[in-house]
Amino acid sequence: MSEIDFSLRFTLRRPYAYSETETQPNIGAVQRAYESDRGRIINSAAIRRLQQKTQVFALERNAAVRSRLTHSLEVQQTGRFIVQKIFERLGDRAADYQLAQFERAFESLVEMACLMHDVGNPPFGHFGEAAISDWFSQQLPLFANDFVNQNPKLYQDISHFEGNAQGIRLMYSLLNLNLTYSQIAGILKYTRAGDEPKPDASNNKSYLMKKVGYYASERAFVQQLWQQLKIPVGNRHPASYVMEAADDISYCLADIEDAVEKGIISLSALQQALMAEYAQQSQHFAQAHYRELMSQAIQYAADKSARIDINHTSQFFTFLRVKLIHPLVEHAANSFVDNIDAIFKGELNRALLEDNSHCHAITETLKQVARREVFCHREIxxxxxxxxxxxxxxxxxxxxxxxxxxxxxxxxxxxxxxxxxxxxxxxxxxxxxxxxxxxxxxxxxxxxxxxxxxxxxxxxxxxxxxxxxxxxxxxxxxxxxxx
Structure with a gap:
């Protein structure tokens, strides 16, 4: 029997209503609590607003191009898929970690964390974040100099707007949805407060704290969350690792698909760019199969889509996803299981897919091609x-x-x-x-x-x-x- 007890990470306790003496509830009560969370999240205004927020293309009228909402739905499905693969890989060992009974609960936690992960993003995506940060950084010293001088850490907090931190604030402070601690913990992607300095690369939490995860205004709540879930201060909940992997897998392919839909890059040019970039990313792989993985996936997608007369481009990406997303999901699940001790503690200081593997090379290829061929385009x-x-x-x-x-x-x-x-x-x-x-x-x-x-x-x-x-x-x- 393992010393790891995942039941500690699943609770029906809520910030505004719980008993200090309450023992760990039974699985039926946990599932009912998470179903309640699901209803509160799906019916929230924050989720509805995602349909008119930028993923890549601002103010886009073409419904085939992703919004934050359609992106989040795709992340939700990928997160669900990863959880299923985790339990397939664990098999009977899930019982050793007190996890077997929580399969449905864990899947629900991850799904809703995936759906919520972008709720704090402002209009116009990352440039909206930069605009808010820059304005407060530049303007506050001009008319609120006393505040800036007397509260340098809070000035830092205010002038570093971060969508992840705003998501925590939105769901807890603004909408007052009173979600379970477990559910909110699923979107606590980074564990540094806005008024804390960024740690250097040698710090054992350098990745976990590389960005602001919550503001000073939500500090008391986040500390209470760690206490209630018995997570060491500054660490993550296991669900957040899966949410992050699902996001990484979903957006890196979706962004380039939208670029082709918009005519930013042609399908043939994209194929060449992907193969050239992957050749660079996979140079250190000795196995020929890994070095040729991208070209094989592209050839498979091209051959299969060529046999379908309707919407060739859309079908190409359907088959490309089959060849790329499935191994990425499998790899994320394997990475979770292989590092299950560190993930249970919330101390794994990297993303599940950032391990210098061939799957890491795939996601880096997709991201680099998007940065070079899409995000630098004049229209974007x-x-x-x-x-x-x-x-x-x-x-x-x-x-x-x-x-x-x-x-x-x-x-x-x-x-x-x-x-x-x-x-x-x-x-x-x-x-x-x-x-x-x-x-x-x-x-x-x-x-x-x-x-x-x-x-x-x-x-x-x-x-x-x-x-x-x-x-x-x-x-x-x-x-x-x-x-």
Whole structure:
């Protein structure tokens, strides 16, 4: 019998309602709790908004090109597939880890983590993240210098917007879905707080903490999560490793498929680029089969799709996925099982697929070709620049809310003042649920209470980052009329 007990990582406890003396619930109760989580997530506004958020192509009208929602659905399916393969590989050994009874529960956790993994992303993808970070980094010293000087760590937290951290904040603080600790832990991909420095490469958590995973505003919750799940501080939940692998497998092929659909690159040019890049990535493989894997997959997809007269390009990618995704899923599952002790502890300091294997070479090939042939295309760069400008301009328009003193702003919020006029009108445009989160935060009586201005910055970021691409563009056009 193994000393690893995965039952410790599965709980029905929720942040706002649980008993400190509650023992580990039975599997039926766990499954009912996760079904409840599933319903809360699927019916949330955060998931619905993904249908109008950028995957690669902003403001895309072609429904065949992926949005964040369609991408997340594909990640969800891949995550489910990986879990099934994990249990196939474990076989009877699943019982040794107290995991056999949790197969259905683990599959549900991973599926919903995959569906949620991008909910914190702002409009216009990574350029939206950069626009928010850059604006706060550059503008706060100009009108909030006292805050910056007195709170350098919180200034760092505010000026490093990260979609992963915003996802934790959205599901816990803003939407108040009260998901189980296990379910939220599935999207805690990185374990560094926004006000903590990035560790150097020699640190045993250098990968786990390479990006911001949560903000100072959610620190108490994340610490409680680690405590409730008996996960060492700074480590991951096992489900997050599977979610990450599913995302890596799904997006690296999807991005280049969308590029062909959009006419960014021709199918023949893509095939040549993939084979050339894989030849570079696989030079250190001695086995000829590994060195020829990409060309074999492309030839298989080309031959099979050539026999189908309808939608040749779409069929090509269907068969290419069969040849590439299946071995990637198998490899991710094998990597999970081979490192199950470190994964149970949450201390494996890398992604499941980043192991210098032939499967790692496949994902790197797909990513590098996408970076070189797709993301550097003039049309993509134009959309990114437009998105960056829209987000920066919106933040500039809402800056009057940040230039008020704490007393002035709180007077606007409680309705005891209606001046200045512009700030009043801007406040009225903010969603009530975001204002409710702000009010709750500033009334926090904990010893580690954060400054009011910090929560006000979060309030503005919550509003802007929660916009869809189309809403952000519409809001930008409306605000431009005020100039």
């Amino acid at each position: 760069e134009k959309l990114e620049l437009q998105g960056y400008h829209i987000i920066g301009s919106l933040l500039q328009h809402y800056a009057p809310l940040l230039k008020l003193t704490s007393a002035e702003f709180m007077a606007l919020v409680d309705g005891s003042s209606h001046k200045p006029l512009i700030a009043t009108r801007l406040l009225h445009r903010l969603p009530q649920k975001h204002l409710a989160t702000y009010k709750k935060a500033i009334k926090n009586d904990n010893d580690d209470v954060l400054p009011e201005f910090y929560h006000r910055c979060r309030l503005v970021q919550d509003y802007i980052s929660g916009m869809t691409d189309q809403f952000a563009q519409d809001e930008y056009r409306m605000m431009q009329a005020l100039d």
